[in-house]
Amino acid sequence: MVLRLVMFDVDGTLVDSQNDIVDSMTEAFQGLGLKAPKREAILGIVGLSLDRAIAQLAPNARPGQPEALVEGYKAAYMRNRSEKGTEASSPLYPHVRSVLQALHAQDNVLMGVATGKSRRGLDKLLDGHDLRQFFITQQVADDHPSKPHPSMLMAAASETGVEAHQAVMIGDTSYDMEMARAAGMLAIGVSWGYHSREKLTEAHIVLDDIRLLPGLLDQIWGQMA
CATH class of the missing domain: 1.10.150.240 (Putative phosphatase; domain 2)
Incomplete structure (x- = not known):
């Protein structure tokens, strides 16, 4: 596996x-x-x-x-x-929870977060939304250089033992996409966030609906098999 x-x-x-x-x-x-x-x-x-x-x-x-x-x-x-x-104050976007649940149910899929938030801020958010169980690795600004430096993603790969080419980074900003590429990961942009689609020039793929993510990942990883 x-x-x-x-x-x-x-x-x-x-x-x-x-x-x-x-x-x-x-x-x-x-x-x-x-x-x-x-x-x-x-x-x-x-x-x-x-x-x-x-x-x-x-x-x-x-x-x-x-x-x-x-x-x-x-x-x-x-x-x-x-x-x-x-x-x-920070509502989940529609369908986020159901997608996280679907990915979490796959035995060979690990999930994590890479955020500019502090540890305290992330803890409050994860506990407030009861999301902590989904993320095996949590990388925060307290411990790393700012995005787009790849340190967060490199640490996540090291912690989980997953090779960079078997990982993807999903985010809404150009910083996320640049970070993913610098770490050797697939960069998946989302169109519902704070940077316009036009700014996501480093994204390999831009997603318009998070419900499409599990199928997209199956397709990507199926091509790699």
């Missing part, structure tokens, strides 16, 4: 957290008396580690401000999630 690995991005791929992300980033900037970036700019950095995201959104920040923005964002995000609850 050949083991396969399916890695997922989180924000914009499994859950729709855009309102909380935008609100929290806006609050962080306004808390320092700074003009908040536009919504499109904020969503454009989703997937990057927080320090790198802040560096892109505030390239002219004064000394100390980037660190304050990071802490302000974290505080606002956790407060918003606590007040609203995970299911309301």
Whole structure:
């Protein structure tokens, strides 16, 4: 039996957290008396580690401000999630749970996540949606360079013992696709997230409906058999 690995991005791929992300980033900037970036700019950095995201959104920040923005964002995000609850603040996209269940039921398929979230943020999300049992490997920003560096995917492959050519990375941003290619994995983009289809130039395939994923993977792996 050949083991396969399916890695997922989180924000914009499994859950729709855009309102909380935008609100929290806006609050962080306004808390320092700074003009908040536009919504499109904020969503454009989703997937990057927080320090790198802040560096892109505030390239002219004064000394100390980037660190304050990071802490302000974290505080606002956790407060918003606590007040609203995970299911309301970061709802699962339609059909995500059923697809995860279908893949999890296959003995030779392992699943994991590679996210720009912190460990604390991912734990809250997985527990809030009762998703922890699906993911055997969980790679977070605390432990790796920011996407698109392939460190997260290389660690996941090492942890699971799955060769890179037997693995796929599924995500909604150009950073996910670049990371997958750098790690030697198949890059599957999704069209329902925060980067437009036009930005997913490094994707081998772009998926419009997550319900098609199990059949697509069967087709891909069948060709490799």
